[in-house]
Amino acid sequence: MKIKLTLSLLPSILVVFITCADAFQAKILPSEIRPGDVFSIKITGIKTAGPPAAVLKNKQFNFNSCGEGCFIALGAVDVETRPGIYRIKLHLGKKMLNLKLVVRRINFPTLFLTLPEDKVTLSPEDMKRVEREAERLKTIWKTASDRLWEGSFxxxxxxxxxxxxxxxxxxxxxKISIHKGTDMRGKEGEEVKASNRGRVVLAEELFFGxxxxxxxxxxxxxTIYMHLSAFNVxxxxxxxxxxxxxxxGSTGRSSGPHLHFGVKVTETSADPVSLVKLKL
Ligand SMILES: [Zn+2]
Known part of the structure; x- marks a missing residue:
C-alpha cells in the first residue's frame, strides 16, 4: 500500500493523505484569497489522531469540531500581505504536512478626502485618549475565549x-489611512444585528468609533459595530x-449615519465580507 498520496484539485486546494492507519483530507476555502481576507481550513476523515494543529507565520489556528472526524479553523491575512504562496504547517498526530495558501493581487480603491484641519490634527488630550483606547482594544483582541460562533456569519x-x-x-x-472595515448605508435608528452568537466585551463611546x-x-x-446612535446590549x-x-447613528468621527462593521481574526483586521461569504 502507498504510504502517501497527494492530490491537488481545482477549484479548491485539496490535499488527501492516506496511510495504513488513517486517511484524511485538508481543504483551504476559498482556494485563493486576497490581502485582508478570512479563510477556513477544514480537515475531514480523521480517525485515530486527535485535533490538528496548524501555524501560519507563527500564528496558531484554533480548530473546532465540525462533526465526527471533522475539524475547522478560521484564519486571516493582513491587508498589507504581499501576493504569493504561503505555507501553513499542519500537524496531525505524528504527521506533518504543508498546505498552500494562495494570496492574489488586488488593487484597492483610493479615495481623496478634504476635511477641516482640526478634524485631522488631534489635540494632545484627544491624542492621549486615542492611544489609551488603542491599548485597550489591543488587550481585547488578545483575549482567549471558548467558541460561541455557530454556523455562518x-x-x-x-x-x-x-x-x-x-x-x-x-x-x-x-494623511493616508486604510479603511479596515466595511461601511454600510443606514438610516438613523435602523436596527443593527449581531453577525453571529457572541459575548459583548465592549459597549461604550470611543473617540473615532x-x-x-x-x-x-x-x-x-x-465583530465590531461603530457610530451607533444607541446600544441595545x-x-x-x-x-x-x-x-x-x-x-x-453618526457618533464619533462620522460624516453621516452609517455603520462601520469590522472583523478581527486572531488580532488581524479582516474584510467582513470575506467572513460572511464563508459557508460554516
Ligand atoms: Zn468605516
Missing part, C-alpha cells in the same frame, strides 16, 4: 456597502446571531 444590516474594506483614504493630500459594540465570538474572532450579555445589538 451575517451582515448586520441588509443595506448596500458604501466604502469597502481596504479602501485607501488620502486626507488633505497628506463613537458608540461602539464589540462581540467576542470565541477563538480569536471578534450591555457588557457581558451573550447575544445570538441576528439579535439587535444597537441602532445606526
Amino acid at each position: 451575517m451582515l448586520p444590516l441588509e443595506n448596500d456597502i458604501s466604502t469597502i474594506f481596504g479602501t485607501k483614504r488620502i486626507i488633505n493630500r497628506k 463613537g458608540n461602539t459594540i464589540i462581540l467576542d465570538h470565541g477563538h480569536g474572532i471578534f 450591555k457588557p457581558e450579555d451573550v447575544v445570538s446571531r441576528g439579535e439587535i445589538v444597537g441602532f445606526v
Whole structure:
C-alpha cells in the first residue's frame, strides 16, 4: 500500500493523505484569497489522531469540531500581505504536512478626502485618549475565549456597502489611512444585528468609533459595530446571531449615519465580507 498520496484539485486546494492507519483530507476555502481576507481550513476523515494543529507565520489556528472526524479553523491575512504562496504547517498526530495558501493581487480603491484641519490634527488630550483606547482594544483582541460562533456569519444590516474594506483614504493630500472595515448605508435608528452568537466585551463611546459594540465570538474572532446612535446590549450579555445589538447613528468621527462593521481574526483586521461569504 502507498504510504502517501497527494492530490491537488481545482477549484479548491485539496490535499488527501492516506496511510495504513488513517486517511484524511485538508481543504483551504476559498482556494485563493486576497490581502485582508478570512479563510477556513477544514480537515475531514480523521480517525485515530486527535485535533490538528496548524501555524501560519507563527500564528496558531484554533480548530473546532465540525462533526465526527471533522475539524475547522478560521484564519486571516493582513491587508498589507504581499501576493504569493504561503505555507501553513499542519500537524496531525505524528504527521506533518504543508498546505498552500494562495494570496492574489488586488488593487484597492483610493479615495481623496478634504476635511477641516482640526478634524485631522488631534489635540494632545484627544491624542492621549486615542492611544489609551488603542491599548485597550489591543488587550481585547488578545483575549482567549471558548467558541460561541455557530454556523455562518451575517451582515448586520441588509443595506448596500458604501466604502469597502481596504479602501485607501488620502486626507488633505497628506494623511493616508486604510479603511479596515466595511461601511454600510443606514438610516438613523435602523436596527443593527449581531453577525453571529457572541459575548459583548465592549459597549461604550470611543473617540473615532463613537458608540461602539464589540462581540467576542470565541477563538480569536471578534465583530465590531461603530457610530451607533444607541446600544441595545450591555457588557457581558451573550447575544445570538441576528439579535439587535444597537441602532445606526453618526457618533464619533462620522460624516453621516452609517455603520462601520469590522472583523478581527486572531488580532488581524479582516474584510467582513470575506467572513460572511464563508459557508460554516
Ligand atoms: Zn468605516
